[in-house]
Amino acid sequence: xxxxxxxxxxxxxxxxxxxxxxxxxxxxxxxxxxxxxxxxxxxxxxxxxxxxxxxxxxxxxxxxxxxxxxxxxxxxxxxxxxxxxxxxxxxxxxxxxxxxxxxxxxxxxxxxxxxxxxxxxxxxxxxxxxxxxxxxxxxxxxxxxxxxxxxxxxxxxxxxxxxxxxxxxxxxxxxxxxxxxxxxxxxxxxxxxxxxxxxxxxxxxxxxxxxxxxxxxxxxxxxxxxxxxxxxxxxxxxxxxxxxxxxxxxxxxxxxxxxxxxxxxxxxxxxxxxxxxxx
Numbered sequence: 335x336x337x338x339x340x341x342x343x344x345x346x347x348x349x350x351x352x353x354x355x356x357x358x359x360x361x362x363x364x365x366x367x368x369x370x371x372x373x374x375x376x377x378x379x380x381x382x383x384x385x386x387x388x389x390x391x392x393x394x395x396x397x398x399x400x401x402x403x404x405x406x407x408x409x410x411x412x413x414x415x416x417x418x419x420x421x422x423x424x425x426x427x428x429x430x431x432x433x434x435x436x437x438x439x440x441x442x443x444x445x446x447x448x449x450x451x452x453x454x455x456x457x458x459x460x461x462x463x464x465x466x467x468x469x470x471x472x473x474x475x476x477x478x479x480x481x482x483x484x485x486x487x488x489x490x491x492x493x494x495x496x497x498x499x500x501x502x503x504x505x506x507x508x509x510x511x512x513x514x515x516x517x518x519x520x521x522x523x524x525x526x527x528x529x530x531x532x533x534x535x536x537x538x539x540x541x542x543x544x545x546x547x548x549x550x551x552x553x554x555x556x557x558x559x560x561x562x563x564x565x566x567x568x569x570x571x572x573x574x575x576x577x578x579x580x581x582x583x584x585x586x587x588x589x590x591x592x593x594x595x596x597x598x599x600x601x602x603x604x605x606x607x608x609x610x611x612x613x
Contacts, residue, residue, distance in 0.1 A: 372389060372584045410545040417488040539594055
């Protein structure tokens with residue numbers, strides 16, 4: 335029997351839909367505007383004068399912009415891989431073991447998440463300026479320094495997501511596998527990693543996005559010969575926001591969405607295979 339719907343229920347639905355519409359407009363209207371004006375045939379970004387693809391050609395022919403974009407992708411991929419490994423190990427450590435100082439360690443790990451990004455950038459600048467590698471000279475502000483800085487604030491996010499996933503893990507599965515002769519490594523490889531896979535994918539996408547669009551920490555740890563895409567775009571918009579900047583930003587958005595969609599598709603495909611195997 336259907337539940338009767340009264341006027342108050344219709345009013346609630348209307349308000350909910352209105353609120354959702356306002357939220358979507360607030361979130362996505364700037365992105366839609368940026369994409370639309372990337373096709374604007376005008377140097378003045380606020381005046382629409384016609385449709386053109388010329389600025390995409392200019393962005394793709396801009397060697398310094400392409401180099402900066404390649405640097406950002408390289409750093410994001412490297413920091414994501416390292417962050418997934420470190421985050422997964424830290425999550426398992428905090429979930430499974432009890433040791434002295436565990437609460438302090440857990441709180442220290444969360445510091446990169448809660449402290450202001452400007453403080454993190456200044457701290458990284460001071461650290462790399464004082465640490466000599468491989469000699470007593472200051473650390474070179476290169477891709478390696480930026481990657482280390484990105485890993486330092488990315489892997490705690492992965493650890494938080496993976497640990498939340500592990501809260502639903504049935505420990506009896508691991509105990510049963512050990513009773514059947516499985517080693518600790520086999521339990522971790524064949525049981526825990528497949529269970530953690532959704533958390534690893536989610537944490538990896540989060541780490542990749544954070545690294546790809548980070549500006550503040552990258553600005554403090556990059557040198558004159560190592561420029562990433564956000565820093566390059568910032569140097570371009572200091573003079574004016576042109577359709578070329580909008581075109582480059584649109585390309586970055588498309589690539590990010592494509593990579594995210596691919597990761598979600600692979601995750602759903604793996605989950606479907608696991609369900610079919612279990613059935």
